[in-house]
Amino acid sequence: MLAKRGVIARALIVGPKLLICDDPVSALDVSVQAHVVDLLKELQRDPGLAMIFIAHDLSVVKNISQDVMVLYRGRVMEKAPRRAIYANPQHPYTQALLSAVPVPDPVIDRAKKIIALYGDMPSTMSPPSGYMFRTR
Numbered sequence: 471m472l473a474k475r476g477v478i479a480r481a482l483i484v485g486p487k488l489l490i491c492d493d494p495v496s497a498l499d500v501s502v503q504a505h506v507v508d509l510l511k512e513l514q515r516d517p518g519l520a521m522i523f524i525a526h527d528l529s530v531v532k533n534i535s536q537d538v539m540v541l542y543r544g545r546v547m548e549k550a551p552r553r554a555i556y557a558n559p560q561h562p563y564t565q566a567l568l569s570a571v572p573v574p575d576p577v578i579d580r581a582k583k584i585i586a587l588y589g590d591m592p593s594t595m596s597p598p599s600g601y602m603f604r605t606r
Contacts, residue, residue, distance in 0.1 A: 474494060474495075474498070474502075474506050475506070475509065477494075478494070478506075478509065478510075478513075482513070486519070487518060487519065487520060488519075488520045488521070488522070489513070489519060489520070489521045489522070490521075490522045490524070491510065491521060491522065491523045491524065491525075492524045493524055493525050493526065494506055494510070494523075494525075495507060495525065495527065495530055496525070496526070496527070503530065507530060507533055507534055510523070510534055511533075511534055514534075523535055528567055528568060528570075528571045529571050529572070531552075532552060532556055535552050536551065536552055537549070537550070537551055537552065538550065538551075538552050538555040538556075540555070540561065540563060540564045540567065542563050542602060542603055543591075543592060543594070543597070543602055545602045547561045547563045547564060547603060548560055548561040548563075548564045555568075556568065561603075562585075562587075562603070562606070563587070563603060563606070565585050566585040566586070566587050569582065569583060569584050569585040570584060570585075587606050588606065589605045589606040590605045590606075591605070591606070592605050
């Protein structure tokens, strides 16, 4: 945790107006993740600092973000305020991602429906024409 805090401190020492956090809590256990997220939430209170938080863990994203943008193969699939995304995801990819987020209550977690994606993932070298998600 000290290393992550150190990296954040080094980034802030120059007084940036924008802080880009690229998966800052990956590979950390849950308690350390909570400390880093709390630190970042504290930094969000600074009106002179904007933050872009990039992560794969949607439960962490829900905890820290005000607006959420879901990307698929580098393209925006859905963008909305956090509450809208988590309460009523519109895009099938967002729905599938959110269905995979674990719920702390094991009874509810076992009962929820997991949305599986079918079809071929598009090639990065030769993406499909038109809508990127259409092959899924």
